[in-house]
Amino acid sequence: MNAPTAAAHLLPDIKLRDVPQALIDALQARFGVQCSLAQAVREQHGRDEGSLQAPPPSAVVFAQSTQDVADAVKLASQYDVPVIPYGAGSSLEGHLLAVQGGISIDVSRMNQVLSVNAEDLTVTVQPGITRKQLNDAIKDTGLFFPIDPGADASIGGMSATRASGTNAVRYGTMRENVLALQVVTASGEVIHTGTRAKKSSAGYDLTRLLVGSEGTLGIMTEITVRLYPLPEAVSAAICSFPSIEAAVHTVIQTIQLGVPIARVELIDHHTVRMVNAHSKLTLREEPMLLMEFHGSPAGVKEQAETVQDIATEFGGQAFEWASTPEERTRLWTARHNAYFAAVQSRPGCRAISTDTCVPISRLADCLLESVDEVEASGIPYFLVGHVGDGNFHFGYLIDPNDADERNRAEQLNHQLVARALSMGGTCTGEHGVGIHKMGFLLDETGAGAVDMMRAIKRALDPKNILNPGKIFVV
Amino acid sequence: MNAPTAAAHLLPDIKLRDVPQALIDALQARFGVQCSLAQAVREQHGRDEGSLQAPPPSAVVFAQSTQDVADAVKLASQYDVPVIPYGAGSSLEGHLLAVQGGISIDVSRMNQVLSVNAEDLTVTVQPGITRKQLNDAIKDTGLFFPIDPGADASIGGMSATRASGTNAVRYGTMRENVLALQVVTASGEVIHTGTRAKKSSAGYDLTRLLVGSEGTLGIMTEITVRLYPLPEAVSAAICSFPSIEAAVHTVIQTIQLGVPIARVELIDHHTVRMVNAHSKLTLREEPMLLMEFHGSPAGVKEQAETVQDIATEFGGQAFEWASTPEERTRLWTARHNAYFAAVQSRPGCRAISTDTCVPISRLADCLLESVDEVEASGIPYFLVGHVGDGNFHFGYLIDPNDADERNRAEQLNHQLVARALSMGGTCTGEHGVGIHKMGFLLDETGAGAVDMMRAIKRALDPKNILNPGKIFVV
Numbered sequence: 001m002n003a004p005t006a007a008a009h010l011l012p013d014i015k016l017r018d019v020p021q022a023l024i025d026a027l028q029a030r031f032g033v034q035c036s037l038a039q040a041v042r043e044q045h046g047r048d049e050g051s052l053q054a055p056p057p058s059a060v061v062f063a064q065s066t067q068d069v070a071d072a073v074k075l076a077s078q079y080d081v082p083v084i085p086y087g088a089g090s091s092l093e094g095h096l097l098a099v100q101g102g103i104s105i106d107v108s109r110m111n112q113v114l115s116v117n118a119e120d121l122t123v124t125v126q127p128g129i130t131r132k133q134l135n136d137a138i139k140d141t142g143l144f145f146p147i148d149p150g151a152d153a154s155i156g157g158m159s160a161t162r163a164s165g166t167n168a169v170r171y172g173t174m175r176e177n178v179l180a181l182q183v184v185t186a187s188g189e190v191i192h193t194g195t196r197a198k199k200s201s202a203g204y205d206l207t208r209l210l211v212g213s214e215g216t217l218g219i220m221t222e223i224t225v226r227l228y229p230l231p232e233a234v235s236a237a238i239c240s241f242p243s244i245e246a247a248v249h250t251v252i253q254t255i256q257l258g259v260p261i262a263r264v265e266l267i268d269h270h271t272v273r274m275v276n277a278h279s280k281l282t283l284r285e286e287p288m289l290l291m292e293f294h295g296s297p298a299g300v301k302e303q304a305e306t307v308q309d310i311a312t313e314f315g316g317q318a319f320e321w322a323s324t325p326e327e328r329t330r331l332w333t334a335r336h337n338a339y340f341a342a343v344q345s346r347p348g349c350r351a352i353s354t355d356t357c358v359p360i361s362r363l364a365d366c367l368l369e370s371v372d373e374v375e376a377s378g379i380p381y382f383l384v385g386h387v388g389d390g391n392f393h394f395g396y397l398i399d400p401n402d403a404d405e406r407n408r409a410e411q412l413n414h415q416l417v418a419r420a421l422s423m424g425g426t427c428t429g430e431h432g433v434g435i436h437k438m439g440f441l442l443d444e445t446g447a448g449a450v451d452m453m454r455a456i457k458r459a460l461d462p463k464n465i466l467n468p469g470k471i472f473v474v
Numbered sequence: 475m476n477a478p479t480a481a482a483h484l485l486p487d488i489k490l491r492d493v494p495q496a497l498i499d500a501l502q503a504r505f506g507v508q509c510s511l512a513q514a515v516r517e518q519h520g521r522d523e524g525s526l527q528a529p530p531p532s533a534v535v536f537a538q539s540t541q542d543v544a545d546a547v548k549l550a551s552q553y554d555v556p557v558i559p560y561g562a563g564s565s566l567e568g569h570l571l572a573v574q575g576g577i578s579i580d581v582s583r584m585n586q587v588l589s590v591n592a593e594d595l596t597v598t599v600q601p602g603i604t605r606k607q608l609n610d611a612i613k614d615t616g617l618f619f620p621i622d623p624g625a626d627a628s629i630g631g632m633s634a635t636r637a638s639g640t641n642a643v644r645y646g647t648m649r650e651n652v653l654a655l656q657v658v659t660a661s662g663e664v665i666h667t668g669t670r671a672k673k674s675s676a677g678y679d680l681t682r683l684l685v686g687s688e689g690t691l692g693i694m695t696e697i698t699v700r701l702y703p704l705p706e707a708v709s710a711a712i713c714s715f716p717s718i719e720a721a722v723h724t725v726i727q728t729i730q731l732g733v734p735i736a737r738v739e740l741i742d743h744h745t746v747r748m749v750n751a752h753s754k755l756t757l758r759e760e761p762m763l764l765m766e767f768h769g770s771p772a773g774v775k776e777q778a779e780t781v782q783d784i785a786t787e788f789g790g791q792a793f794e795w796a797s798t799p800e801e802r803t804r805l806w807t808a809r810h811n812a813y814f815a816a817v818q819s820r821p822g823c824r825a826i827s828t829d830t831c832v833p834i835s836r837l838a839d840c841l842l843e844s845v846d847e848v849e850a851s852g853i854p855y856f857l858v859g860h861v862g863d864g865n866f867h868f869g870y871l872i873d874p875n876d877a878d879e880r881n882r883a884e885q886l887n888h889q890l891v892a893r894a895l896s897m898g899g900t901c902t903g904e905h906g907v908g909i910h911k912m913g914f915l916l917d918e919t920g921a922g923a924v925d926m927m928r929a930i931k932r933a934l935d936p937k938n939i940l941n942p943g944k945i946f947v948v
Contacts, residue, residue: 119730119835162675173673175682176650191922197831198863199647200900201636201686203907203915203945204927208649208682212675229732256593258703302772357671361593389672426674433677441677448665452934453678459933460926471677 016101019058023079027059027103030071034062045086045104048096049151051352052435057084057098062106066182066190066221072105073219074188076465084467085215087128087154091161092353093434095214099469105219107156113137114222122179122196124224127156143227146171146262149430150336156220161432162212166335169255169388170262170294171228173430178211182222186461196224209456214432215467217460231262231294235304236322236331239291239311240284244268244371244383246314247287248364251387253310255360259303261388263292268371268383271338278341279334284318289387290335292328335384342382342395349380351395352409356420357429358390366423367392370416377408391429417443433471441471490575493532497553501533501577504545508536519560519578522570523625525826526909531558531572536580540656540664540695546579547693547939548662556939559689561628562604565635566827567908569688573943579693581630587611588696596653596670598698601630617701620645620736623904624810630694635906636686640809643729643862644736644768645702647904652685656696660935670698683930688906689941691934705736705768709778710796710805713765713785714758718742718845718857720788721761722838725861727784729834733777735862737766742845742857745812752815753808758792763861764809766802809858816856816869825856825869826883830894831903832864840897841866844890851882865903891917907945915945 027035036042037059046056061072076083082102089096098104110126111133117123118141125134130152134145147158149165157163159181164173171177180194193206210218241247244266251264267275267288276283291307293300308319322328334341343351358366367385374381374394385392394416396409417427417440427433427440442450450472457464457474464474501509510516511533520530535546550557556576563570572578584600585607591597592615599608604626608619621632623639631637633655638647645651654668667680684692715721718740725738741749741762750757765781767774782793796802808815817825832840841859848855848868859866868890870883891901891914901907901914916924924946931938931948938948 117833117835119726120833121730122833162673162679164673168673172650175673175679176646185922185926189922191926192920193923195895195900195918196833196898197865197894197900197903198834199636199638199642199649199831199865199903201829201902201904201906202900202911202918203686203924204691204930205636205649205682205686206923206926208679209930212677212679217678229730231732252593256595256703258705296776298776299773302770355675357673359591359594359596359670360672361591391671391673420671421669424670426669426671426676428675429671429673430675432675437676444669444676446666448659448663449667449680450677452659452665452680455933456678456683456930459929 014054014099016055017080017082019081019101019103020079023075023081024059026075027061027072030075031061034064034068036060036062045096045106046098048089048091048094050092050094050434050436051350052094052097054097054099057102057104060104060106062109064109066184069105069107069184069219069221070188070190072103073184073186076103077186077188077463080463080465082465082468085156085219087157088130088152090151090153091157091434092431093436095161095432095434095470097435099435108154110221116141117196118143120196121227122224123227124222125155127220127223128154130154131158138227142230144230145225145227147174147177155223155225159211159220159223160213160215164386164430166263166265166386168386169264170260174211175208177226178207178223179226180224181207181210181220183210183218183220185218186463186466194224212432214434214470216457216470217466233297233300234292234294234328235300236292236328237304237319238283238331239289239316239319240286241289242286242315244287245364245368246316247289248367248387250289250311250314250316252360252363254307255388257306259306260295261291261303261307262294264388265290265335266385266387266392267335267338271342271382271384274341274345274382275334275338278344279337281334290331338382338384339395342397346380346397348399349397350400351397352413354394354413354416355428355431356392356416356425358420358423358425360390362423362425363387363390366419366425369419370394373415374412377412379405379409389429390425435470438472488528488573490529491554491556493555493575493577494553497549497555498533500549501535501546504549505535508538508542510534510536519570519580520572522563522565522568524566524568524908524910525824526568526571528571528573531576531578534578534580536583538583540658543579543581543658543693543695544662544664546577547658547660550577550939551660551662551937554937554939556942558941559630559693561602561631562626564625564627565631565908566905567910569635569906569908569944571909573909582628584695590615591670592617594670595701596698597701598696599629601694601697602628604628605632612701616704618704619699619701621648621651629697629699633685633694633697634687634689638860638904640737640739640860642860643738644734648685649682651700652681652697653700654698655681655684655694657684657692657694659692660937660940668698686906688908688944690931690944691940707771707774708766708768708802709774710766710802711778711793712757712805713763713790713793714760715763716760716789718761719838719842720790721763722841722861724763724785724788724790726834726837728781729862731780733780734769735765735777735781736768738862739764739809740859740861740866741809741812745816745856745858748815748819748856749808749812752818753811755808764805812856812858813869816871820854820871822873823871824874825871826887828868828887828890829902829905830866830890830899832894832897832899834864836897836899837861837864840893840899843893844868847889848886851886853879853883863903864899909944912946
């Protein structure tokens with residue numbers, strides 16, 4: 001997912017905190033031209049790719065070093081003013097909105113690779129580097145960073161939201177792939193968590209606590225992530241199915257057999273039609289799996305044969321191979337453009353995206369019941385999913401000027417989340433909670449766990465200045 | 475590692491907190507025969523497999539349900555009395571010692587499998603079940619739980635120390651394999667963290683915060699872990715090398731090539747000699763790698779051929795295969811008994827064990843410099859390691875009555891930890907911090923991160939009753 005999802009609408013009950021002129025003066029004195037008060041810059045930093053809107057931050061600091069971040073936080077702390085870290089701006093759940101006012105700390109200029117340890121399969125980067133920049137920078141090492149959320153997000157943002165995407169079924173998510181952090185705390189202190197060792201039992205797992213904390217516990221200034229050897233062989237295939245059910249059962253059986261498939265994406269027949277129109281393709285307009293296999297030549301062949309056998313059993317047809325990098329790129333570009341294709345299919349529409357993830361055994365039930373519901377609603381939609389992980393996204397294509405349609409789409413989302421939770425799943429597989437899913441988080445984990453999160457937040461950020469108003473209200 | 479490591483010696487500056495008779499009376503009223511005051515029972519619960527000693531807890535509650543745990547914690551909280559969770563008693567770093575007094579909560583009777591979700595490759599268990607009990611209980615599902623720290627530890631204890639062991643190179647550690655928890659908090663409340671979904675971005679990762687928290691943030695009462703399909707083919711092999719360096723370089727290259735080896739253990743020539751004597755084997759008394767490959771028949775063959783080629787390049791000889799389960803069991807039993815074999819090699823000795831873990835590229839340097847050091851010291855030792863992860867254990871075989879020898883062994887450990895940290899490694903790969911490694915933790919992560927841990931502890935356990943005096947002093 002990598003584009004605006006719904007018509008922006010102003011949040012209710014915004015309570016802006018005071019940003020004293022003395023702080024602005026101090027920031028300008030410290031940062032000079034690195035501190036912008038320009039309306040356009042502030043507005044750009046006060047929104048993300050989601051559907052919510054709030055007044056922009058009062059200033060934007062373009063940090064160029066850890067010291068810059070620490071100094072900005074220290075100044076903000078002195079005046080009890082919120083700070084909101086900003087990377088590529090591609091988050092979806094209102095993470096970047098200054099819902100309590102404050103200043104934005106833009107780390108996009110902190111985009112250097114600090115050290116590549118190819119022998120250890122690790123790299124340490126600054127938070128503003130994007131995943132594509134990172135892969136470009138290391139392309140001569142024979143290694144790659146696999147996490148691919150679609151958008152060319154920053155590694156800092158991906159860490160902060162515990163992102164994943166198409167390759168997670170094989171390579172895991174940011175949870176598994178961040179090894180160590182340098183972090184600026186709420187008081188502006190610089191701390192380190194984790195090491196480059198592959199495993200450790202040394203005290204609380206602060207790294208994993210910070211990954212997915214959405215900027216509310218600290219601002220990441222250095223990130224060490226795992227890399228992987230570029231697979232010797234890569235092969236991609238598409239396969240069409242008579243029904244979503246047949247496609248999903250193929251996936252379930254593939255996962256249950258332990259086939260180390262690298263990517264397996266579901267695209268429903270509506271979405272294939274939209275993709276064909278948008279990307280000038282002639283894919284069969286039936287539910288489709290888009291798969292990729294990584295490994296040795298023999299391993300890839302064996303995996304592909306196993307999956308082909310399973311698919312055939314469920315009525316899969318037209319197993320088509322894409323072995324050249326160009327063909328693969330064409331297919332994955334079509335997949336990544338599914339969102340745009342969908343939005344173009346209904347002129348003037350906006351999409352409200354869902355992000356549930358369920359245990360694989362419940363994937364068919366959860367998907368099919370939800371498809372019935374959206375079909376009955378009459379709202380046009382698209383459906384894509386990282387189904388190997390049990391994670392999928394509906395996009396309800398609504399008329400932004402039709403409040404009733406928006407409400408019905410939100411109602412569909414609520415029903416979908418309730419269904420996923422009742423099946424042992426989660427309200428968000430990869431986008432995060434932000435502002436939009438606070439209620440869902442409470443439903444999912446219960447008041448006790450959210451109170452524990454709140455206690456940690458209060459302990460580590462007593463002035464509530466680190467991206468306040470996200471995940472839960474303190 | 476699964477046995478006593480060094481001569482027990484009383485901890486200095488023990489500060490016991492008051493355990494009022496009123497609490498004992500209340501526990502006896504609530505728990506009846508489930509609450510024991512017997513000296514032998516208390517003493518058994520006041521020690522672990524490590525070398526430190528403290529006065530026993532004042533009482534032991536044998537919990538049989540989450541409600542039992544919650545009620546015991548609530549009563550203890552009422553009187554500000556420490557509680558120490560107890561599983562199989564196999565931890566190594568003083569985790570179970572009542573260093574501030576208090577009561578032990580034994581969860582070993584909470585050893586049921588609560589639900590197997592074979593299709594999702596997950597199982598939910600009570601914390602007292604041991605890894606062998608778990609694998610016995612699920613043996614008809616075609617699945618297994620791979621984490622194997624040597625000792626038949628409880629899943630609760632393994633979660634609390636973020637344990638790993640021989641299979642971690644392929645299957646990860648408890649960090650990667652615990653999906654969800656039910657936990658009793660410091661106030662006796664029952665909360666839930668995580669879901670059975672494979673991934674989630676729903677708020678702070680409390681599951682990962684609690685895993686490895688050594689009982690200081692909550693007591694786990696239900697644990698959901700990942701399972702794996704039993705591999706279609708398994709093959710084990712041993713290979714001898716002219717030097718530790720040659721063996722280690724074989725491992726480094728194997729990992730760097732991305733070979734998905736399931737186990738790769740180093741045993742040095744001293745230890746092979748000890749193992750031969752103890753287990754009546756005739757292994758070549760040279761540095762040895764003990765390896766296991768899991769996968770499809772073709773995949774296993776391919777992996778094994780790749781590793782054999784690498785080993786040959788480094789002078790590896792006598793690649794011997796063990797393909798039957800009986801042969802494999804014989805080899806792995808010998809490996810797991812290495813500790814006992816070593817201790818028997820010097821009558822009356824005790825072993826002080828180390829647990830450093832370094833990035834794989836530094837493994838040879840770290841190991842070889844440390845071997846030189848211990849050789850120069852004249853102290854007999856053994857050396858084994860989960861070298862695929864960069865984790866290894868020296869055991870210094872000391873005369874427990876020789877204070878000078880103990881001090882020199884502790885000094886060797888200090889030098890080893892300093893070396894590992896300077897190489898980007900950790901003081902503990904899998905045993906945890908407990909009492910013994912508090913200083914090392916500070917060296918490793920710095921005062922800032924330890925202060926963050928302390929702030930979390932204070933927020934979640936304001937009376938400091940959950941296993942106090944472990945990891946850091948509040």
